[in-house]
Amino acid sequence: MSMNPRKSAVQAIDEIFERIGSREVALFVDYDGTLTPIAPKPHLAELGDAMRQRLRALAGVCDVAVVSGRALADVRARVGLDTVAYAGSHGLEITGASRAPSGAHRPAAFEGLSLEKGRDFMPTIARVESELRLRTGRIEGALVERKPFGVGLHFRQVADQDLPTISKHLDWVLREFPGFRVTAGKKIYDIRPDIDWDKGSAVRWILTYGPNSRGQDPLAIYIGDDTTDEDAFRALRPDGVTIVVQATPSPSAAEYCLRDTGQVQDFLDALFVKLSPSVPLPDHSSRPSPSASL
Structure with a gap:
C-alpha cells in the first residue's frame, strides 16, 4: 500500500472528470464510514435522506452498487433503493437492481446479476x-x-x-x-x-458479467473507507478511479481521498452534475457531517 499523500478527490475533480470523458460510469460505494458515519453499534448506522437522494439521482445516470461487509438483506434494507445493485458479506452475496430508474431510459443497474459464494x-x-x-x-x-x-x-x-x-x-x-x-x-x-473471494473479486465479477457482457466498457469509481475496500482498490487500478475515505492519511492502495462522509456527498453531487448537467441537483436538505463544498 502506498504511503505517499494521495490527491484529494475534491482538488482533483477536473482530473477525474477528464478520465471519465464520454465513457459510462459504474459507481461502487461502501456503506459504513462512506455513505454514513461509523456508529457505536452496527444497528445505529442509518443512511441519511440526503445521501439516499444522491444515490437515487445517480442511479438514473449511471450504474450504482453498494458494496458492504453487512449482509445483503441488511444493507439493502438500510439503503432502501431498488434501483441500485448490492454486494453484501464482502461480496459473497450479489444482486442486481430489481428495477430500472423511472424515466431514465436505461436498464436496471447490473440487471439480472445474482451470486452466492460460500x-x-x-x-x-x-x-x-x-x-x-x-x-x-x-x-x-x-x-x-x-x-x-x-x-x-x-x-x-x-x-x-x-x-x-x-x-x-x-x-x-x-x-x-x-x-x-x-x-x-x-x-x-x-x-x-477461506476462499479466494473479496470485495475486489466481487467488483470485477460485477463488471465482467454486467456492463462488459453488454459490450460496454464503463469507468469504475470505487469509494470506501475500510481495510476490506483495499482489495477493490487494488483490483480496479490502474484504470478505475479509487477513493479512500479517511480523516487522517494512512496507507492505502487508493489513488484519491476524501476526508469524511460529508465530502463523499459533495463528490457525488459533482459526479451527478458531470453525468447529467441539465438536471438540477437533489435538494440539499441535510449533511452527514460538516465538509467544504466542491
Missing part, C-alpha cells in the same frame, strides 16, 4: 457463531453478528484490558475451524470462509 459453509458458520457467542458472552461490549456467509465480532465498546481475551477466543475459533479466515476492519473482526 453456501457450503453455512452449517459450519452456525457453529462458529455459537462458539463465539459462548466465549465472548461475558465480555462487556462484545457483539457477535451473524451474517449469511460469515460472522462479525464487534469490539468497539470493549475495554482495552479485555481486548487480549477477544484475540484469544478468536485464535481458538480459527484453530477449531481451519476453513475460515479473519479480516480486521474498523473495530470488527469478520470471520468468513
